[in-house]
Amino acid sequence: MTRNFRRALRQALTVARRDFIATVFTPTFLIFLMSPMFTILFGAAGGFGASSMAQGAADRARIVVVAAPDQAAAIVATDRQLRKVFGRGAIPPPLDVLTPDGNPAAQARAVVLDRSGDVDAALYGPLDKPTILYGNSGRDEADYLAGLAEQVMRAQKLGSTAPLSAPTKTAIVRTEVTATGHSAAALFAVMAIFLLTLFLAGLTMGTMAEERSNKVVEVLAAAVPLESVFFGKLIGMFGVALLFVGFWGTVASQVSAVLPAGWAANLAQVAPAVGKPAFALLFLAYFVMSYLLIGAVYLILGAQASTQRELQMMALPMTIVQMANVGMSTAAASHPGGTIAWIAEIFPFSSPMAMAAHAANSPELWPHAIAILWQLLWVSLVISFGARWFRRGVLKSGDGPKRKRAPAPAG
Incomplete structure (x- = not known):
């Protein structure tokens, strides 16, 4: 049993290394890595144009x-x-x-x-x-x-328009983060996990559909078990996701150093209730859970699609479901402790986002131990079910085993 497990793990890591290298060590990965910057620049340009038009109308x-x-x-x-x-x-x-x-x-x-x-x-x-x-x-x-x-x-x-009072205004620096600051951090956590998961987990679907169409999966299936192919691809794309998150997380951690003093002071008022070090670890853990859940589902869907049209048709319902999950999680971030918050924290596909928001709104740490165990259970169930359905989807793309021809009846 141990020897078989080690062999399956080694095969899965081989597939993971292949997918990781094939994705990262390409010129297009740099474009993919910098795509958020392009999005920010285009959004800033559009916002500047819209604000200029609005300012022009306001000036007149x-x-x-x-x-x-x-x-x-x-x-x-x-x-x-x-x-x-x-x-x-x-x-x-x-x-x-x-x-x-x-x-x-x-x-x-x-x-x-x-x-x-x-x-x-x-x-x-x-x-x-x-x-x-x-x-x-x-x-x-x-x-x-x-x-x-x-x-x-x-x-x-x-009988006069002169002011009747002469106030003295004194600015006070607030050191304690308010509930509004916690709610803002909760909303940021929800949207960050949602966008990262949607952006990165979608790679697994596109990669799987592409390799299924050009018969690469059949070649891998001939060399290693399909379960190892499934786990390997999931691990490989997860490595790409960690590289992406690590790069942009490092960039985001240095943003406050280049912001104006007023902006940096306002940004300091947005902080999680559990503390920044604990929140960073919990955010990473919940991102891992969300990515493994959604990535496994996307990998399954990619194995079922044989054409780009089928891939697009499958991606749309999944995106709608994801929008429903982020809607519940946003409501949980805005109204912690409510009924919707409980539902979002229990439902497995919205639980990572909702619990990240919970970490921003509440200083208690023990609920996260229960939530991570609950999510780990669902990750194992989804991956186990996904490996079986992955086999069904991949094998359906081949010709399948040939049937033996029945002998001709005697004279």
């Missing part, structure tokens, strides 16, 4: 108050004070104060309906009962004009 936007000249100074002064309350990204558009031309209602309507579309909202009439017109996206600006009219009336009753 205006709000208008149609008021008598004796009220203009109070309106402008009050507007200047109110703008200090808003953050940089939420400041209302610049204010224009127009003198009534005899028909304030028509004047306000005309500026809002102008073809340029730059005026989001316009106020006219007495400030105690103003009328505010606004366009399709100007509801917030209309609310601001209503508050502006209220504050101008208060200033007029006081």
Whole structure:
């Protein structure tokens, strides 16, 4: 028994080494390794273009108050004070104060309906009962004009627009990570495991389908048992995944050193509840569980597909199932301890992501020992079942054993 196990393990490692070398020691692997950087760059370029367009539209936007000249100074002064309350990204558009031309209602309507579309909202009439017109996206600006009219009336009753208080603002550096920071770390863990698993486990399906179509699997099956081929391919692609994760994990660990001070301080507020060293080990363990589960399933599907069309048809339902798993895990990250969180932590294919989120939200370590044993059980079941189904899918691609011809009946 021990000799057979050693022989099967040696054969599996031989297949794993073959797949690892065939994948890593190629020029295209460098493109694959750097593909996240290309994705980030393209996303940043698209985001910069979209933000430039939005900023251009925001720079042209205006709000208008149609008021008598004796009220203009109070309106402008009050507007200047109110703008200090808003953050940089939420400041209302610049204010224009127009003198009534005899028909304030028509004047306000005309500026809002102008073809340029730059005026989001316009106020006219007495400030105690103003009328505010606004366009399709100007509801917030209309609310601001209503508050502006209220504050101008208060200033007029006081007889001055000067500030009544002089606050002293002191910044305090927060050292403790809040629940919001834990939730952000949980969401990051879920999305990282999901994207890494989806991105890397898909390699096994494509590689398996390719080698099945060009009959390489049949050659391997003639030399070693199919179970060793299955385990070898799973181990080989897992080695590629660890190399990928190790490279980008090292890069990510140095990101804070090159970020601006403000960004680095905000990033420091995103931390797991179990501590960073323990979380790193748990994240790696749950990624391994997720990859082995999903990778085995993808390897099975790749063995069943004989054409690229069948491969694509099989990949789509699996991606939909993965999206459902990440949806449950995201809900578990946002609402730890709830019913959905329990379901996501127990269901084997979502358990790695949900438990990684649990590690970010809760400092307790003992649930992870139970979860890893539970996931190991399912990994063994899936791999055992997958090896049998893998044999069925691979053997179906060959001609199969030839049947002996029955002897011809005697004269």
